[in-house]
Amino acid sequence: MLKIRKDLYTVLVFTKIGTKRFFRDRLAIFFGILFPLIFLFVFGSLTNGNNKISFKIAVLNHSKSSFSKVFVNDLSKQKIYKIDQTVHNLSQAEDKMQKSQLDATIILPSNFGNLDSNHIPSGKIQVLYTQNSQIAGQTLTTILNQNLKVLNSHFVNIKTPFSVSSKQLSEKSLTAFDYTFSGLLGFSIMGVGIFGPINVFPELKKQGILRRLHTTPLKVWQYFLSTMFSQAIVGVVSIAVQFIVALTVFHLSINGDYLSILIYIILSTFMILGIGLAIGGWAKNERQAAPLSNIIVFPMLFLSGTFFPRFDMPLWLQSLTTWLPLTPVIDGLRLLTTGGKNLLQIGPQLGLVLAWMVVIYLIAFRVFKWE
Amino acid sequence: MSEDILKVKNLKKIYDNKAVVNGISFDVKKGEIFGILGPNGAGKTTTLEMIETMRPIDGGKIILDGIDVASKPSEIKKVIGVQPQTPAFQDKQKLIEIIDMFAAAYGERVKAKDFLEEVELGQKANSYAENLSGGQRQRLSIAVALVHNPKVFFLDEPTTGLDPQARRNLWDLIKMVRDRGVTVIMTTHYLDEAELLCDRVAIMDNGKIIALDTPKNLIKQLLSRGFKKEQHVEQANLDDVFIDLTGKALRD
Numbered sequence: 001m002l003k004i005r006k007d008l009y010t011v012l013v014f015t016k017i018g019t020k021r022f023f024r025d026r027l028a029i030f031f032g033i034l035f036p037l038i039f040l041f042v043f044g045s046l047t048n049g050n051n052k053i054s055f056k057i058a059v060l061n062h063s064k065s066s067f068s069k070v071f072v073n074d075l076s077k078q079k080i081y082k083i084d085q086t087v088h089n090l091s092q093a094e095d096k097m098q099k100s101q102l103d104a105t106i107i108l109p110s111n112f113g114n115l116d117s118n119h120i121p122s123g124k125i126q127v128l129y130t131q132n133s134q135i136a137g138q139t140l141t142t143i144l145n146q147n148l149k150v151l152n153s154h155f156v157n158i159k160t161p162f163s164v165s166s167k168q169l170s171e172k173s174l175t176a177f178d179y180t181f182s183g184l185l186g187f188s189i190m191g192v193g194i195f196g197p198i199n200v201f202p203e204l205k206k207q208g209i210l211r212r213l214h215t216t217p218l219k220v221w222q223y224f225l226s227t228m229f230s231q232a233i234v235g236v237v238s239i240a241v242q243f244i245v246a247l248t249v250f251h252l253s254i255n256g257d258y259l260s261i262l263i264y265i266i267l268s269t270f271m272i273l274g275i276g277l278a279i280g281g282w283a284k285n286e287r288q289a290a291p292l293s294n295i296i297v298f299p300m301l302f303l304s305g306t307f308f309p310r311f312d313m314p315l316w317l318q319s320l321t322t323w324l325p326l327t328p329v330i331d332g333l334r335l336l337t338t339g340g341k342n343l344l345q346i347g348p349q350l351g352l353v354l355a356w357m358v359v360i361y362l363i364a365f366r367v368f369k370w371e
Numbered sequence: 372m373s374e375d376i377l378k379v380k381n382l383k384k385i386y387d388n389k390a391v392v393n394g395i396s397f398d399v400k401k402g403e404i405f406g407i408l409g410p411n412g413a414g415k416t417t418t419l420e421m422i423e424t425m426r427p428i429d430g431g432k433i434i435l436d437g438i439d440v441a442s443k444p445s446e447i448k449k450v451i452g453v454q455p456q457t458p459a460f461q462d463k464q465k466l467i468e469i470i471d472m473f474a475a476a477y478g479e480r481v482k483a484k485d486f487l488e489e490v491e492l493g494q495k496a497n498s499y500a501e502n503l504s505g506g507q508r509q510r511l512s513i514a515v516a517l518v519h520n521p522k523v524f525f526l527d528e529p530t531t532g533l534d535p536q537a538r539r540n541l542w543d544l545i546k547m548v549r550d551r552g553v554t555v556i557m558t559t560h561y562l563d564e565a566e567l568l569c570d571r572v573a574i575m576d577n578g579k580i581i582a583l584d585t586p587k588n589l590i591k592q593l594l595s596r597g598f599k600k601e602q603h604v605e606q607a608n609l610d611d612v613f614i615d616l617t618g619k620a621l622r623d
Contacts, residue, residue, distance in 0.1 A: 006479075009480075010475045010476060012475075014472060017468045017471070017472050020463075021462075021463045021464055024463040208455055208456075208457065208459055211425070211455070212455055212459070215423055215424075216473065216476035216477060218476040
């Protein structure tokens with residue numbers, strides 16, 4: 001009993017000092033906390049407002065009628081259209097469409113809005129789009145048609161026997177940012193768990209610092225455990241900062257309980273850190289650590305749904321990537337933050353994280369070298 | 372005289388079919404400063420590392436403080452203190468934390484400040500390790516090696532790369548360690564250092580011990596074989612001049 005208390009005292013002191021050292025190191029703070037935050041801002045601004053669909057269009061009005069002017073003015077007031085004011089002729093428009101800077105071009109012919117014999121304005125709108133914006137072009141045509149129908153009904157009284165009515169469900173749905181956020185959390189867990197150890201360990205070995213520790217009775221499990229604890233503290237701080245930014249700047253909607261999120265983040269950091277400990281502990285120097293970590297990190301970065309959603313992948317790849325260590329971390333966090341689930345309801349993800357933890361630490365213990 | 376704290380019998384280390392340490396035997400007495408001398412590649416460091424449990428023993432036996440090194444390495448670790456050739460510490464760690472951390476590695480709490488004061492680093496207690504000079508790092512390393520009251524203290528070429536002041540200071544520290552009752556085992560290739568510090572020395576070459584005695588006796592034996600050095604009656608040497616001019620005070 002006394003021995004265990006002594007052993008744990010060792011872990012406690014190493015954890016404390018390790019954590020203090022992290023927060024004194026500007027470079028470590030940059031890579032552990034600020035770097036993920038930069039990604040948060042980049043992806044946050046990219047995806048923010050993506051839930052409101054809009055089209056970038058150019059409007060070429062060849063008509064001189066006053067009706068056409070009112071019509072163009074109306075278009076520019078609708079949020080769904082973002083009108084590029086720099087386009088003045090067809091060749092400019094075609095050029096921009098080819099570069100995908102524009103979704104479509106709306107052309108009002110010269111007779112648009114002229115009054116017919118019944119003194120009613122009429123005309124035909126032309127929508128131009130290229131092959132790479134087919135969907136946008138067709139959708140735009142439909143919407144314009146709808147606009148015109150409303151307009152028509154003002155001039156001609158038509159009965160419409162059939163119509164469609166749509167209604168938005170009040171249930172919360174994920175915004176693109178809500179979805180991306182858990183991927184970003186996965187990314188920062190990876191930063192704390194893998195990039196830290198693979199940079200630090202080879203240096204510690206090179207200077208003989210680990211070797212010096214090995215001349216003491218310090219055991220590998222004590223060293224691992226204290227590293228796990230201090231990295232988990234760092235991970236939680238890093239992620240807390242991101243939560244604050246996401247909640248205040250990007251209006252993240254959290255729909256779950258924070259205790260579950262906290263516990264899951266700690267467990268995930270432990271597991272992912274095991275990968276860093278295994279690589280860093282095994283490698284004799286940077287030249288061994290760097291390529292191995294690239295081989296392991298990059299596939300996870302692209303295939304586990306950090307930046308690219310997995311549901312876009314072909315089915316076979318989806319089922320394959322389900323088993324990557326980072327996938328249950330991100331999926332689990334998504335379910336906990338925005339899916340309204342608690343820790344007990346994400347059994348498959350939690351189970352996979354724990355299973356990987358066992359496997360990874362078995363490897364890490366086996367391959368660890370003090371020098 | 373006094374009892375042996377270390378017994379080495381027929382110790383061997385083989386790398387690539389070559390015996391780097393080739394069946395050496397020696398004993399170290401409790402409380403002495405024991406030096407292992409020899410040119411580079413003689414097997415000094417390898418010998419030391421095998422005693423420190425850092426390298427597997429390929430043949431022979433080492434008994435330290437009554438404990439078999441090969442079968443109980445973790446017991447050995449509790450009774451030895453080790454000073455590496457080039458002491459290094461993690462950045463952004465205060466000296467006081469380094470002492471605390473190493474004490475914790477043995478499961479112990481100590482008054483870290485006392486250990487630092489003993490090696491004249493009390494004022495630096497809250498500095499980071501990376502801001503220390505080479506000599507200060509050596510002294511810190513000695514303080515670190517003593518946190519758990521070891522019975523045997525190992526130093527591997529401790530004064531390599533130090534200036535004369537720092538060297539002398541380290542010698543004083545080594546003597547201080549010995550005066551506490553700790554047995555000191557060190558390697559060096561500075562002969563003046565060995566002559567001045569060591570109670571007994573073993574001279575190694577090609578993995579074998581070729582002589583083992585007190586420095587005085589070794590010199591006597593050499594003279595008795597009829598060795599004659601060119602006579603000179605200098606009362607001082609350049610080293611004395613240097614110390615006289617620059618003083619003994621420690622430079623940091």
